[in-house]
Amino acid sequence: MSERWLHIGHLWTNGDPFLAVDLALGGAWHGFSEDQYDQIVHLSPQETSIAVGAGRAAVVGADGVVRDDSWMEVFVAEDGAIAIVQASGPDYRHMLADALRYPHRR
DSSP states (O other): OOOOEEEEEEEEEOSSOEEEOOGGGGGGOOGGGGTHHHHHHTOOTTOOEEEETTEEEEEEOOOTTTOSSEEEEEEEETTSOEEEEOOOSTTHHHHHHHHHHSOOOO
16 A cells, blocks of 8 residues: 655754654653653664653664765655655655655554
């Protein structure tokens, strides 16, 4: 089944991982003030999210093969799924389209 994706923006990465938090949960993230940052630092490679308030936040990493400093495109699907795609190359638009055709599960 093909999803319809809506481009909602892009973000710059310097190669470090970042935390993707739903706006409704943003107030529950206190970073260094409550040692929440340490939760991210001590995650194993298999863990991809942490508890934030009543929900979860995704830990997103950049792909050093693509480039450690580059743009990441952010999309949302009709079912609420989020896609964060980092790509490079002369056929950038087709690479993004190919990435968005990859099946996902909620």
